[in-house]
Amino acid sequence: MLVGHYNSVLVLFSVLVAILASYTALDMAARISAAQGRAMRWWLAGGAFAMGTGIWSMHFIGMLAVSFPMAMGYDPWITLLSLAIALASSAFALWLVCQEELPWTRLTGGALLMGAGVAGMHYTGMAAMRMTPGIEYSPSLVILSLLIAVDASGAALWMAFRLRKDSAQVKLLRAGAAIVMGLAIAGMHYVGMAAAHFQRGSRCNAIDTGVSNNWLALLIIVSSLAGLLIALIVSVLDARMESRTAVLAASLAEANQELTHLAMHDGLTKLPNRILLEDRLHQATENAKRYHGRFSVLFLDLDGFKAVNDSFGHSIGDRLLVEVAQRIRACIRARDTIARIGGDEFVVLLDADEPADAAAVADKLVTAIRQPFTIGELELRVSASIGIAIYPGADGRRDLLKDADAAMYHAKEMGRNCYCFFETSMNADAQEQLQLLHDLHLALERHELVVYYQPKFDAANRKLMGAEALVRWQHPTRGLVPPNDFIPMAEKSGLIVPIGEWVLDEACRQMSEWRQFGSENWSIAVNLSPLQFGHTGLIQMLRDTLRRHGVEPRCLTLEVTESTAMRDVDTSMAILQQIYSMGVNISIDDFGTGYSSLLYLKRLPASELKIDRGFVRGLAKDGEDAAIVSAIVALGKSLNLKVVAEGVETTGQQEFLTRLGCDSLQGFLLGRPMPPDQFIAALSKPDSPAADEVPDLSSAWKLVAQTI
Numbered sequence: 001m002l003v004g005h006y007n008s009v010l011v012l013f014s015v016l017v018a019i020l021a022s023y024t025a026l027d028m029a030a031r032i033s034a035a036q037g038r039a040m041r042w043w044l045a046g047g048a049f050a051m052g053t054g055i056w057s058m059h060f061i062g063m064l065a066v067s068f069p070m071a072m073g074y075d076p077w078i079t080l081l082s083l084a085i086a087l088a089s090s091a092f093a094l095w096l097v098c099q100e101e102l103p104w105t106r107l108t109g110g111a112l113l114m115g116a117g118v119a120g121m122h123y124t125g126m127a128a129m130r131m132t133p134g135i136e137y138s139p140s141l142v143i144l145s146l147l148i149a150v151d152a153s154g155a156a157l158w159m160a161f162r163l164r165k166d167s168a169q170v171k172l173l174r175a176g177a178a179i180v181m182g183l184a185i186a187g188m189h190y191v192g193m194a195a196a197h198f199q200r201g202s203r204c205n206a207i208d209t210g211v212s213n214n215w216l217a218l219l220i221i222v223s224s225l226a227g228l229l230i231a232l233i234v235s236v237l238d239a240r241m242e243s244r245t246a247v248l249a250a251s252l253a254e255a256n257q258e259l260t261h262l263a264m265h266d267g268l269t270k271l272p273n274r275i276l277l278e279d280r281l282h283q284a285t286e287n288a289k290r291y292h293g294r295f296s297v298l299f300l301d302l303d304g305f306k307a308v309n310d311s312f313g314h315s316i317g318d319r320l321l322v323e324v325a326q327r328i329r330a331c332i333r334a335r336d337t338i339a340r341i342g343g344d345e346f347v348v349l350l351d352a353d354e355p356a357d358a359a360a361v362a363d364k365l366v367t368a369i370r371q372p373f374t375i376g377e378l379e380l381r382v383s384a385s386i387g388i389a390i391y392p393g394a395d396g397r398r399d400l401l402k403d404a405d406a407a408m409y410h411a412k413e414m415g416r417n418c419y420c421f422f423e424t425s426m427n428a429d430a431q432e433q434l435q436l437l438h439d440l441h442l443a444l445e446r447h448e449l450v451v452y453y454q455p456k457f458d459a460a461n462r463k464l465m466g467a468e469a470l471v472r473w474q475h476p477t478r479g480l481v482p483p484n485d486f487i488p489m490a491e492k493s494g495l496i497v498p499i500g501e502w503v504l505d506e507a508c509r510q511m512s513e514w515r516q517f518g519s520e521n522w523s524i525a526v527n528l529s530p531l532q533f534g535h536t537g538l539i540q541m542l543r544d545t546l547r548r549h550g551v552e553p554r555c556l557t558l559e560v561t562e563s564t565a566m567r568d569v570d571t572s573m574a575i576l577q578q579i580y581s582m583g584v585n586i587s588i589d590d591f592g593t594g595y596s597s598l599l600y601l602k603r604l605p606a607s608e609l610k611i612d613r614g615f616v617r618g619l620a621k622d623g624e625d626a627a628i629v630s631a632i633v634a635l636g637k638s639l640n641l642k643v644v645a646e647g648v649e650t651t652g653q654q655e656f657l658t659r660l661g662c663d664s665l666q667g668f669l670l671g672r673p674m675p676p677d678q679f680i681a682a683l684s685k686p687d688s689p690a691a692d693e694v695p696d697l698s699s700a701w702k703l704v705a706q707t708i
C-alpha cells in the first residue's frame, strides 16, 4: 500500500483557505439577510460561489499537500462536477440560513444535505484522479468523515443562522465560528484522505487526459484566493455602506422628529405652541365628554410687556418671556399644559375639577409674575391678567380659548394684575366692541368727535398756562364715550391717524380763536399716539396745520408717552428732533411708567416731563410714590426740563407738588376737561383758581363767552 507524505505548509494553507471561505460565507449570510429582492439573490449567488470554491480549493490544496510516489493528475470533467457539487450545496446552505426561521427539522435536513454535498465533493474530487486499480476506502473512516461532514455542516448552518445579524459582537463570534467551520471542513477532508488507500503500483489515468498537478495547483490557489478576497472585500464594503446608510437613516429620523417638535413648539420658550395646544384641548374635551370630567383653561397676558420691548429691545423682551415661562411652569403640575400662543400670551390647560382650584392656580401665577425679574443688570416689573374658562360651562357649545380670552380682557379692564372667570355676558362685550369699531369708522365723517380742554396752571403763581386737548366721542346712542374706551381700538385699527389729525386741527383752530383774546404765552397740548408718531406724513401735517390756523409753533406742545419716546430710540430721537427744530414743544407724558434710559433722556429734545397721575394719586397712601415723584422732579430739574404733575385732585397734593418744585399742575381740583364753551365760562367764575389769579384773562374770556 502506498503512503503519501504531507507537506505541512500546504496543509496549513488548506486549513486557512477553509477558514477564510467559512468567514466569507458567514459574512455574506449576514448581507443576504440584510438585503432584499434582487440584491438578496446576488448576495446568495456570491456567497455560494465563495463558499463553494473555498471548500473546493481547500480540497485540492489538501490533495497537493500529499506527495505520492507517482505522477498525479485530475480529470477535468469530474473535477468540474465536484466544483458544481460544492457550489450547489453551499447555495443551498446559505439559502437555508437566510430564512426567517430555522427549526430543528429543517436544520437536520440541511445538515444531512450539506454534509452529503461536502463529502460528495470530496469523493468526486478523489474520483477525478481515475486511479487503477481503484482507491480502496476504509469503511469506518469514511463513515467518520461523513459524520464530520454532516455535524460540521449542522454546526455551521446553526452558527450562520444565529450570526446573520450584524453587530460588533457578532463580528468576533463570526470569526470564531469561521475557525470552527474551517477546521471541520479540513478535518473531514483529512479523515477522508486517511480512509483512502492507494494500491501499490496503481496509476493515475487522469495524467494523460487531465490537468497536470502543478498547473492545477496554481490555477486553484490563485483563482480561489482571488475569489474569496474579492467576495470578502465586497461584503465588508457593503456592510460599511449599510452601516453608513443606517447612520444616515437614524439621523434622518432624528431630524424628522426634531421638525415635528419644532412645528409643535415655540422656538423661544420651548413651550407647546397654538397647534399643539389645540390638539391637547381637543383631547381634554374628548376625555371630559367621555368621563364627564372637567378642566380649566387659563389665558394669561402680560401687562407692561410692550413697554419693556419698546424700551430695551426685543432681545431683553425675549429673555423676559423665557423667565416668565419658567415661573409659570413652576406654578403648575407636570401633567398640565402651558403653551405660548402669541407675543406675551400664554395658555395653561389645567386638569382642575373645581373653579376654586383654577382660581388658586391663577392667584399663584399672578403673585409669581408680579415679583420683579432680573434680566442682566435690569430689574423689570410686569404683571399678569388672567382669564379662566371652565369646561363644560352652562351651555354645551364652547370655544374655551375665546372665552378665556374674553375673561382675560375683563381682567385687564378691572385694573390688570388679577384674574377673572368667564361669564356669558363677556362674549356680548366682544360683540359690542366690534359694533363700536364699526361706528368709530363713521364717527369722523358724521362729526361725532369733540375736543374737551383741561386747563394747565403754573404751580407757583397759579396762572393759567394753557390747556390739554382731550378727545371725546359723542355717540348717537351711547352718549359721551371717554377716550380710554375707543382710543386703544382706534390705535389697533389705524383709525387713530385721521382721528389724531382731526384733534390737532380742531385744537389749533380753537387756539387761534382764543388767542385773539388770550395771553401770548398760552400753549395748547395735544396727545400724539404711538402710531401717529411713527407716521411718515407727521411733520408735514404739523407744519400745514399750524400754518392753516396761524398758530405759532411755540404755542403747541405735543405729548408723547414715555414708552413711545423710548421705543426704537434712534428713530424716535430723529422724529423728535424734527418736531423740536420746527419750534414745537415736546412733553414726555405718563412719565415714570416706562423705562427711560437716563442716557437717552439727556439727549431727548423734550421741554417737559409729565409725571403720571398714578404717582400723584398714590401720594397720600405711602411714601414710595412721594419718593418717586420727588426723584422725577429732581431729575427734570437736573435735565433742565419743566415738570408737570397731572391728576391733582386735592389741595394736599397741590401743596406737596408745588413745594417739591413742579412747574405746572393739571387736575380735577383745578379744572376738569370741558367743552370749549364751558371751559371759558368755568375759568371766568370768581371761584376758579384762574379767575382769582388771572383777572385779565378771565375778563378776556368773558368776552369770548359772550361772543360764542
Ligand code: C2E
Residues within 6 Å of the ligand: 454, 469, 470, 471, 482, 483, 484, 487, 500, 503, 527, 528, 529, 559, 589, 590, 613, 646, 647, 648, 649, 666, 667, 668, 669, 673
Ligand atoms: P392722558 O394723556 O394722560 O390724559 C390725562 C387724562 O387724565 C385725561 O383723561 C384726564 O381727564 C385725566 N385727568 C386729568 N386730571 C385728572 C384728575 O385729577 N383725576 C383723574 N382721575 N384723572 C384726571 P381722559 O380725557 O379720559 O383721557 C385718557 C387718555 O386718553 C389720555 O391720557 C390720553 O392718553 C388719551 N387721549 C385723550 N385724547 C386723546 C387724543 O386726542 N389723542 C390721543 N392719541 N390720545 C388721547
Ligand code: CA
Residues within 6 Å of the ligand: 468, 527, 559, 589
Ligand atoms: Ca396727555
Ligand code: CA
Residues within 6 Å of the ligand: 589, 590, 610, 612, 613, 646
Ligand atoms: Ca398722562
